[in-house]
Amino acid sequence: MSRTEGKNLRVVVYEGAGSQPLPDEDRFAMISSLLAEGFEVTRAAPGGDVADADARTMLVLGRFDEKSPPTARGLDGETTVHFRDVTGVPAEGVVEVAREVRGETGARDLTAWKPWFPVIDYDRCTNCLQCLTFCLFDVYGVDGKQEITVQNEDNCKTDCPACSRVCPEVAILFPKYRKGPINGDVVRAEDIQREAMKVDISTLLGGDLYGSLRTRQRSARERFSTERDESKALLERKRCLGKLKKDLDIPDEVLMTLPSAEDIEARAERARLKAEKRRARSTTVADTKPAPTEDDWGI
Amino acid sequence: MSDAVTPRVLYCNCTYAKVVPEETKGDVLRQLCDSGVAFDAVADLCDMAARSDPALAKIAEGGPVRIAACFPRAVKWLFHGAKTPLPEEGVEVLNMREAPADEIVAGLLAATAPETEATAS
Numbered sequence: 001m002s003r004t005e006g007k008n009l010r011v012v013v014y015e016g017a018g019s020q021p022l023p024d025e026d027r028f029a030m031i032s033s034l035l036a037e038g039f040e041v042t043r044a045a046p047g048g049d050v051a052d053a054d055a056r057t058m059l060v061l062g063r064f065d066e067k068s069p070p071t072a073r074g075l076d077g078e079t080t081v082h083f084r085d086v087t088g089v090p091a092e093g094v095v096e097v098a099r100e101v102r103g104e105t106g107a108r109d110l111t112a113w114k115p116w117f118p119v120i121d122y123d124r125c126t127n128c129l130q131c132l133t134f135c136l137f138d139v140y141g142v143d144g145k146q147e148i149t150v151q152n153e154d155n156c157k158t159d160c161p162a163c164s165r166v167c168p169e170v171a172i173l174f175p176k177y178r179k180g181p182i183n184g185d186v187v188r189a190e191d192i193q194r195e196a197m198k199v200d201i202s203t204l205l206g207g208d209l210y211g212s213l214r215t216r217q218r219s220a221r222e223r224f225s226t227e228r229d230e231s232k233a234l235l236e237r238k239r240c241l242g243k244l245k246k247d248l249d250i251p252d253e254v255l256m257t258l259p260s261a262e263d264i265e266a267r268a269e270r271a272r273l274k275a276e277k278r279r280a281r282s283t284t285v286a287d288t289k290p291a292p293t294e295d296d297w298g299i
Numbered sequence: 300m301s302d303a304v305t306p307r308v309l310y311c312n313c314t315y316a317k318v319v320p321e322e323t324k325g326d327v328l329r330q331l332c333d334s335g336v337a338f339d340a341v342a343d344l345c346d347m348a349a350r351s352d353p354a355l356a357k358i359a360e361g362g363p364v365r366i367a368a369c370f371p372r373a374v375k376w377l378f379h380g381a382k383t384p385l386p387e388e389g390v391e392v393l394n395m396r397e398a399p400a401d402e403i404v405a406g407l408l409a410a411t412a413p414e415t416e417a418t419a420s
Contacts, residue, residue, distance in 0.1 A: 028333070036314055037342075040354065041341075043331075043339075044337055048337020051357040051358050054354050115349045120376060121372060122376070122379065173372065175345055176315075176318050176345060184376075
C-alpha cells in the first residue's frame with residue numbers, strides 16, 4: 001500500500017451514559033498515545049459537536065458499565081463500529097487494543113512517514129507552471145482546466161523545498177518546512193524580493209536549468225566512463241550540484257537520486273507539451289490568466 | 300441569550316514532524332482533555348491532505364470550527380489541495396507554531412463562534 005492510500009482508524013473515547021468517566025490524567029495519556037500512533041481520536045462529551053462519521057470503521061473505547069456489543073452498524077448503514085471496554089487498561093494497553101482492531105479491519109497502518117509535499121496557495125499562484133517544469137519527480141501536473149495542481153504527492157522528496165524556492169510568487173508551501181514563508185507564514189515584501197533572487201538560480205546555471213543539468217551529467221558521465229571510479233563519480237556529481245544544494249536548499253539524498261539525463265530530457269519534453277497545450281487553449285478560450293511565455297519558461 | 304452555534308474543535312498533533320513545539324502541543328492537548336469539551340484530534344492534517352481523506356470533508360462541511368494546528372495559510376491550502384476547501388466563514392485557525400498554549404486554548408474554548416475567515420494567532 002502506498003503511503004497516501006487507505007484510511008486511518010477513528011477512535012472515539014466515550015465517557016457518556018453507560019460508562020465511567022476517565023480520570024483526567026488517563027484521558028490525556030490515552031489520547032496522546034493514540035495520536036502518536038497515527039490514529040484519529042474523537043473525545044465525545046455530552047452536548048458537544050464533533051465531526052460526523054464518514055463511512056468507515058470506528059472504534060469506541062470506554063469504561064463500560066455493562067458488556068458492550070463487539071460491533072454495531074452506524075445509522076448511515078455504512079459505518080462499522082467496534083466497541084472495546086478498557087476498564088483498568090493503561091494507555092499503552094489501549095494503544096495495543098486499537099492496533100488489534102486496526103489489524104482486524106484492514107485500516108491503514110502507518111506510523112512513520114513525514115508527509116512532505118507541496119501545497120499551492122492559489123491566492124498567489126499565477127499558473128506560470130515554473131514548478132511543473134522545474135520539479136524532476138513529476139509531483140506537479142495540470143488539471144482539466146490546465147491549471148497547475150499537485151498530482152503525485154508521494155513522489156516528492158522529503159525535506160526538498162526546491163520548487164518553492166523557484167516560485168516567483170512565493171505560492172508554494174511546505175507546511176513542515178522550518179522557516180517562513182515556505183512553511184505558510186505570511187508572505188512579506190522582503191520575501192518576494194528574496195525569492196525573486198532565488199529564481200535567478202536557473203539563470204545562474206546558464207539560463208536553462210535542465211540544460212545545465214544535462215550538460216553536467218553528460219560531461220560527468222564521459223569522465224566517469226574513462227575513469228571507472230564510482231566514488232570519484234559520486235564526488236563529482238556532488239560538486240557539480242553543490243550550487244543547487246546551497247541555493248535551493250536541496251538535501252544531498254535528493255541530489256543523489258536525480259533522474260538520468262535521458263529522463264530529465266523526456267520529462268522536460270512532456271512539460272513543454274503541457275505548456276503548449278495550455279497556450280493553445282488560452283488562445284481559443286477566454287482566460288483571465290495569461291499563458292506562460294518562452295521567457296517565463298526559461299527553456 | 301445568544302443563539303450562537305458553539306464551534307467544533309479540531310486539534311492537529313503534527314505527529315510526523317517536529318515543527319510544532321512539543322511543549323505547546325502537549326499543553327494544548329492536556330487542557331483540551333481536561334476541559335470537558337468534545338473535540339476531534341487528528342494525528343497529522345498534512346498526512347490526511349496527502350490522502351484526500353474523506354474525514355477532511357466532514358470537518359470542512361460541519362459548520363463553525365476552530366482548528367489548532369499551524370499557519371492559517373498552510374491549513375487553508377491543505378484543505379483546498381485535498382479538494383475539501385474550508386468555508387470562507389466560521390473557521391478559525393490557531394497557530395501552535397507561534398502562539399503559546401494558553402492563548403491557543405483560550406481561542407479554542409472562547410464562547411462565541413468565529414465569524415470570519417481564518418486568522419493567525
